[in-house]
Amino acid sequence: KNQVEQSPQSLIILEGKNCTLQCNYTVSPFSNLRWYKQDTGRGPVSLTIMTFSENTKSNGRYTATLDADTKQSSLHITASQLSDSASYICVVTILTGGGNKLTFGTGTQLKVEL
Amino acid sequence: NAGVTQTPKFRILKIGQSMTLQCAQDMNHNYMYWYRQDPGMGLKLIYYSVGAGITDKGEVPNGYNVSRSTTEDFPLRLELAAPSQTSVYFCASSLGTIQGKAAYEQYFGPGTRLTVT
Numbered sequence: 001k002n003q004v005e006q007s008p009q010s011l012i013i014l015e016g017k018n019c020t021l022q023c024n025y026t027v028s029p030f031s032n033l034r035w036y037k038q039d040t041g042r043g044p045v046s047l048t049i050m051t052f053s054e055n056t057k058s059n060g061r062y063t064a065t066l067d068a069d070t071k072q073s074s075l076h077i078t079a080s081q082l083s084d085s086a087s088y089i090c091v092v093t094i095l096t097g098g099g100n101k102l103t104f105g106t107g108t109q110l111k112v113e114l
Numbered sequence: 115n116a117g118v119t120q121t122p123k124f125r126i127l128k129i130g131q132s133m134t135l136q137c138a139q140d141m142n143h144n145y146m147y148w149y150r151q152d153p154g155m156g157l158k159l160i161y162y163s164v165g166a167g168i169t170d171k172g173e174v175p176n177g178y179n180v181s182r183s184t185t186e187d188f189p190l191r192l193e194l195a196a197p198s199q200t201s202v203y204f205c206a207s208s209l210g211t212i213q214g215k216a217a218y219e220q221y222f223g224p225g226t227r228l229t230v231t
Binding site for chain 2 (some may be wrong): 004041042043044045046049089101102103104105106107
């Protein structure tokens, strides 16, 4: 069964600190992996997209890594800010006859405190 | 561009009532999607469309219907609301599934929170 598992489920850090969120997947055949940020009461917003051949991608203070051999990805947040408080969702895409099929993780809920 | 817009933001329905969730995008995207997000769960695909006049079922289509008469609009219809349909509904769109990263990007609307009692 195609699955995407994220850890930790929730995380509290102090402002200015770094953190790393994990994503393990069993989805096959793999097309690409995305990280989304979802603020409370809002729709998900894309942070990074990585294809099979990419092993790192940055977007400002966000850096995603991908190891397609071990089927693991991580999202590293540097110098956290209060506005980083949100749910971070890992999404793995497979190519099917009907186009892209997205499998969503359940997300890591991050809270950044003063 | 307004991006992806959804109406209403909130709605409370009684069991057995029907309603239509509206979704529109102004980015001239070919692909549009409807997802539901239940507490503690990942988003699940309800229906999707690859272009005007073409729709197909996703993972959890039961109890829902869609239509795509124009490129811009993709309404989701609930005919006989049930408590199990209490959820947050997200509409999304993407340019398409051609090779190239821009085509992979899905843009989400702000969501509709639906409660069925």
